[in-house]
Amino acid sequence: MSVNPFKIYPLRGLMDEPKVKSKSPLKKIADIAGRAVANDVFITPLSLAKIQIDLIKSDECDIWMDPFKNNGSYYKQFPESWIVQHQWTEILEGRDFFTYEGHVDIICSNPPFSLINKCLEKFIELSPRVISILVGALNITPRRMEMMEKAGYVQTEFRMASWKPIVGMAVIFQWEKADSLNPREADEIKKNQSYIGRH
Numbered sequence: 001m002s003v004n005p006f007k008i009y010p011l012r013g014l015m016d017e018p019k020v021k022s023k024s025p026l027k028k029i030a031d032i033a034g035r036a037v038a039n040d041v042f043i044t045p046l047s048l049a050k051i052q053i054d055l056i057k058s059d060e061c062d063i064w065m066d067p068f069k070n071n072g073s074y075y076k077q078f079p080e081s082w083i084v085q086h087q088w089t090e091i092l093e094g095r096d097f098f099t100y101e102g103h104v105d106i107i108c109s110n111p112p113f114s115l116i117n118k119c120l121e122k123f124i125e126l127s128p129r130v131i132s133i134l135v136g137a138l139n140i141t142p143r144r145m146e147m148m149e150k151a152g153y154v155q156t157e158f159r160m161a162s163w164k165p166i167v168g169m170a171v172i173f174q175w176e177k178a179d180s181l182n183p184r185e186a187d188e189i190k191k192n193q194s195y196i197g198r199h
């Protein structure tokens with residue numbers, strides 16, 4: 001058979017593939033809510049973890065921590081330091097974050113979505129200067145925003161990204177301890193926060 005270079009030939013196999021209809025967001029949320037056991041293992045793309053890390057102002061003395069390391073999307077991209085040892089925990093490797101007691105300056109991670117309240121409570125207990133998390137937009141609730149505010153944190157970054165495993169938007173949320181900022185800067189940041197209270 002002679003091939004006409006100007007004709008578009010269908011790619012057999014690819015073109016025969018049945019079309020899979022993607023689920024609606026509401027159906028996806030209902031599926032997640034109906035799970036008997038939460039699926040908490042999602043590996044963050046290196047590019048997304050790097051953007052989140054780069055939003056944080058730090059110096060060489062800062063101890064960074066990824067409490068939920070898994071394969072290290074965050075941990076292996078933390079800024080190198082010759083002065084301090086960065087920290088990690090990962091339940092699959094026998095290190096439970098909720099029993100961790102060391103000092104940390106910066107927590108930067110993608111936490112298990114079914115344990116967000118417990119995570120925020122533990123973050124507050126450890127009292128780092130910066131807390132940065134990647135979660136679904138639906139995980140950010142008024143109660144959680146107010147809990148952080150009450151603990152003395154102000155929200156200093158908010159970015160949205162599209163990441164397939166997350167229904168709707170994935171968001172990077174960063175808080176800093178208000179008393180670590182200079183007072184004028186803290187006032188300015190408070191005025192520009194994304195969360196403007198209950199109405």
Ligand SMILES: C[S@@+](CC[C@H](N)C(=O)[O-])C[C@H]1O[C@@H](n2cnc3c(N)ncnc32)[C@H](O)[C@@H]1O
Binds near residue numbers: 042044096110
């Ligand atoms: C959403 S994944 C994020 C993994 C990794 N940080 C990343 O972004 O690619 C959450 C991780 O938290 C781990 N995890 C769940 N409970 C934990 C706990 N109590 N202590 C430490 N790690 C835990 C899970 O095993 C899982 O690997």
